[in-house]
Amino acid sequence: MAEQRLPIVNSDDGIWGDIIRQYIMKEHFNDDTDNPVNGGHHKVTIRAGTAAAGTAPLKFTSGTLMTNPEVGAVEFAGDNLYFTITSGTVRKKVALYDDASGATGDLYYRNSTGAFVRLPIGATGKTLRVSGGLPAWSDADTNPAVATSTKTTNYTITGTDVIIFADASSANVTITLPAASSFGGYNFYVKRIDSSANSCSVARTGSDTIDGSTSFSLDTQYFAVRVVSNGSNWYII
Secondary structure, X not given: OOXXXXXXXXXXXXXXXXXXXXXHHOOEOOOOOOOOOOOOEOOOOOOOOOOOOOOOOOOOOOOOOOOOOOOOOEEEEOXXXXXXXXXXXXXXXXXXOOOOOXXXXXXXXXXXXXXXXXXXXXXXXXXXXXXXXXXXXXXXXXXXXXXXXXXXXXXXXXXXXXXXEEOOOOOOEEEEOOOHHHOOOOEEXXXXXOOOOOOEEEEOOOOOOEOOEOEEEOOOOOOEXXXXXXXXXXXXX
């Protein structure tokens, strides 16, 4: 086997071809036929870098993005690195962040330019809120606002609901709970606010039960019910 190196000028007589062949075939494909794929890389092994300037194992020069994205292309333009995926041939920006001052528990969010920005871990007892369209830590609120809505017709509760005021003054109203299997641990409150003779009830979805029943009636004005899911059924608390 030839040595793993390039031929030496004025030396290696008679074995130049063997040395070059072995050197090139280390990372280039070849099947010894007239094949258009021969010569392309079948693997790339990058030598480790060092602390010295100019020795980075892989270095891109910033340029201009191609007019049309190409599958598998890696591009570097301005301060952004891109990779183009196969599905839909979509160019994706690679999210980058400066971790020089990072700490355990830090969070990162996307800023207006598409880069990652570090949000340092909050102090004990702080809660994560939105301020000016950005995440921020703040003191815990002991009396937080909850979502409320009034329903005058049949309605199915969603994950953004908390308190439902049912008003059956114009017609019968049924408030339907979502599937318990999708809302394990969720609490919902339903309160009747009218005094009409129309019916007002809370109903299950599918084969779920509410304390073993299929529905629960709110027969009297200002009567309310709180239900919680254990992941299988609904229970009145």
